[in-house]
Amino acid sequence: xxxxxxxxxxxxxxxxxxxxxxxxxxxxxxxxxxxxxxxxxxxxxxxxxxxxxxxxxxxxxxxxxxxxxxxxxxxxxxxxxxxxxxxxxxxxxxxxxxxxxxxxxxxxx
Amino acid sequence: xxxxxxxxxxxxxxxxxxxxxxxxxxxxxxxxxxxxxxxxxxxxxxxxxxxxxxxxxxxxxxxxxxxxxxxxxxxxxxxxxxxxxxxxxxxxxxxxxxxxxxxxxxxxx
DNA sequence: ACGCAGTTTCGATGATTGTCGAACATCCGA
DNA sequence: TCGGATGTTCGACAATCATCGAAACTGCGT
Numbered sequence: 001x002x003x004x005x006x007x008x009x010x011x012x013x014x015x016x017x018x019x020x021x022x023x024x025x026x027x028x029x030x031x032x033x034x035x036x037x038x039x040x041x042x043x044x045x046x047x048x049x050x051x052x053x054x055x056x057x058x059x060x061x062x063x064x065x066x067x068x069x070x071x072x073x074x075x076x077x078x079x080x081x082x083x084x085x086x087x088x089x090x091x092x093x094x095x096x097x098x099x100x101x102x103x104x105x106x107x108x109x
Numbered sequence: 110x111x112x113x114x115x116x117x118x119x120x121x122x123x124x125x126x127x128x129x130x131x132x133x134x135x136x137x138x139x140x141x142x143x144x145x146x147x148x149x150x151x152x153x154x155x156x157x158x159x160x161x162x163x164x165x166x167x168x169x170x171x172x173x174x175x176x177x178x179x180x181x182x183x184x185x186x187x188x189x190x191x192x193x194x195x196x197x198x199x200x201x202x203x204x205x206x207x208x209x210x211x212x213x214x215x216x217x218x
Numbered sequence: 219a220c221g222c223a224g225t226t227t228c229g230a231t232g233a234t235t236g237t238c239g240a241a242c243a244t245c246c247g248a
Numbered sequence: 249t250c251g252g253a254t255g256t257t258c259g260a261c262a263a264t265c266a267t268c269g270a271a272a273c274t275g276c277g278t
Contacts, residue, residue: 021214026138029131030236048255059237061256066235080245080254095214097206105130105204139266158224168267170226175265189224189275 011068011075016090019071024095027070028102033063037072038103040086047081120177120184125199128180133204136179137211142172146181147212149195156190 014020027033032053039051048060055063064084067073072091075084091099123129136142141162148160157169164172173193176182181200184193200208 021211021217022138022140022143025134025211029135029138031131032236034131049253055236056238057255058239058257062236065256080243082255095210095217097210098214101204101206101210102130102134105207108130108204141266156224164266165268166225167227167269171266174226186274189273191225 011077013068013074013087014071016071016087016094019090019094021095021098023070024072024091024098027066027072030063030066032059033067034106036063036067036084037086038106040073040084041088041099041103045083045085047083120186122177122183122196123180125180125196125203128199128203130204130207132179133181133200133207136175136181139172139175141168142176143215145172145176145193146195147215149182149193150197150208150212154192154194156187156192 028037032055035053036051040046048064049057051060053060064073064075064082068075071087071094073084074087075082077083086099088099137146141164144162145160149155157173158166160169162169173182173184173191177184180196180203182193183196184191186192195208197208
């Protein structure tokens with residue numbers, strides 16, 4: 001196995017069917033994470049460092065972990081970057097209409 | 110002013126326009142509170158003690174406060190009871206479709 | 219007047235959370 | 249091979265949270 005195929009932990013994501021609604025709601029109830037999700041809906045895939053949030057890198061990493069473990073985002077390794085994408089289709093399959101409704105509600109501001 | 114018109118604190122509720130989405134999502138991300146909201150959608154108004162949750166009375170009171178301050182429920186005094194109702198119409202006005210979508214998603218299991 | 223039923227407040231406790239800086243790991247380019 | 253760029257992990261810390269029991273309060277019956 002090549003050294004690059006496993007970074008630290010294998011980047012565990014919950015299966016679509018295992019996504020828990022309460023975890024999703026909790027993940028979305030933080031302003032930094034909501035900003036990440038909202039940003040991600042516009043663009044298909046983004047590197048971690050390119051989000052318009054003003055927190056330390058380690059804090060951002062923590063938020064990505066919460067979003068990943070809730071099933072909201074998927075991350076994959078790309079060289080020394082980690083690319084992040086919204087699991088829009090999975091979410092739509094699991095909880096139809098949820099993401100759209102929540103993001104529209106947030107835009108209502 | 111009659112003694113009964115003010116209990117302890119005046120039971121503050123946010124105005125419909127002031128309801129914050131992040132507060133709502135946070136309030137809904139707890140299983141006990143989600144159960145309360147779900148129970149409340151079936152019945153128009155309920156007394157505090159009649160919810161199918163297994164926590165101490167003081168804990169329940171705390172959850173009602175969180176729900177009330179988030180704008181999800183409205184409470185009014187009725188003799189020595191406190192009656193709780195879902196602010197479904199207000200929620201619908203503020204965040205159209207949100208409550209239905211979330212509760213349907215939760216029922217999806 | 220007394221006590222009971224229903225609820226809230228208070229104080230405490232243990233768990234979780236958001237945040238940071240420092241250190242570490244990985245990959246790419248010079 | 250060395251350095252810089254990109255992210256993560258590791259403590260640590262203060263704040264918030266869910267929970268409880270005990271005490272207090274309110275209104276209704278008796």
